[in-house]
Amino acid sequence: MTKHKIYTMSVAKVYPHYITKAEKKGRTKSEVDEIIRWLTGYSQEELEVQLEKETDFETFFAEAPQLNSSRALIKGVVCGIRVEDIEEPTMQEIRYLDKLIDELAKGKAMEKILRKP
Numbered sequence: 001m002t003k004h005k006i007y008t009m010s011v012a013k014v015y016p017h018y019i020t021k022a023e024k025k026g027r028t029k030s031e032v033d034e035i036i037r038w039l040t041g042y043s044q045e046e047l048e049v050q051l052e053k054e055t056d057f058e059t060f061f062a063e064a065p066q067l068n069s070s071r072a073l074i075k076g077v078v079c080g081i082r083v084e085d086i087e088e089p090t091m092q093e094i095r096y097l098d099k100l101i102d103e104l105a106k107g108k109a110m111e112k113i114l115r116k117p
Contacts, residue, residue: 003058006057006091007056007057007058008056008057008058010054011054011055011056011057011060012050012052012054012055014057015032015051019032021101021102021105024105025105025106025107026107027104027107031104031110032101032104033047034114035101035114036097039067039068039071039093039096039097039100040060040061040065040066041064041065041066041068042064042065043065058090061090064093067093070114070115071093071096073115074096074100076099076102078095078098078099078102100113
């Protein structure tokens with residue numbers, strides 16, 4: 001079975017689209033970075049290194065320092081698929097990130113996006 005092409009795509013290629021999507025709705029790059037750091041456990045410096053190295057999505061999530069245990073609370077639909085029903089772990093991580101960026105662009109408060117009680 002061949003891998004989905006998103007797995008081999010560089011995070012750095014998609015990252016500007018996350019920023020653009022957020023900024024169109026009055027949100028910021030720093031909020032996008034905060035979401036990515038919350039989800040993956042990368043520090044800001046580690047995130048920037050991953051972007052500079054043009055790390056692919058599969059490696060980005062495989063090497064994430066500490067995937068947030070609260071990410072299992074992320075529910076909803078991305079690209080017509082419920083993120084909580086995705087069985088392939090790497091694809092689910094990618095879709096979790098997509099969902100969080102969608103929530104940011106829809107104006108949701110950061111506390112809610114980051115699943116803070």
